[in-house]
Amino acid sequence: MLTIRCAKCKTKLFKYKKIGQGQVLRCYKDRIEPLEMIIKNGSLLCVCKNVVGIEMDSHFKMKTHQFIYTGRKENS
Ligand SMILES: [Zn+2]
Known part of the structure; x- marks a missing residue:
């Protein structure tokens, strides 16, 4: 989980x-x-x-330099 x-x-x-493990470009609303x-x-x-992002139907399109994160990405 990322914060x-x-x-x-x-x-x-x-x-x-x-x-x-890829970049955080989209954040899906259901996650x-x-x-x-x-x-x-x-x-x-x-x-x-x-x-920090733009709202789309299913996700937010994230603005790369406007947020930071910590935590672990799940393996797919
Ligand atoms: Zn702020």
């Missing part, structure tokens, strides 16, 4: 079950456990208003 944080203020946004995330006007925001 996704805002790159600017380090707030924990959500936990994410990442399948596979997210929300902590402090805000979804507004098609964007995924931190409480500090930093935009």
Whole structure:
């Protein structure tokens, strides 16, 4: 499980079950456990208003430099 944080203020946004060892480019909604995330006007925001992703139907398209993460990716 990964913990996704805002790159600017380090707030924990959500936990994410990442399948596979690749980059975190998309976060699928059904694998997210929300902590402090805000979804507004098609964007995924931190409480500090930093935009960390764009909302799509099934997932968020993540903005590479706007978040950091810790934890382990699951093997597929
Ligand atoms: Zn923030």
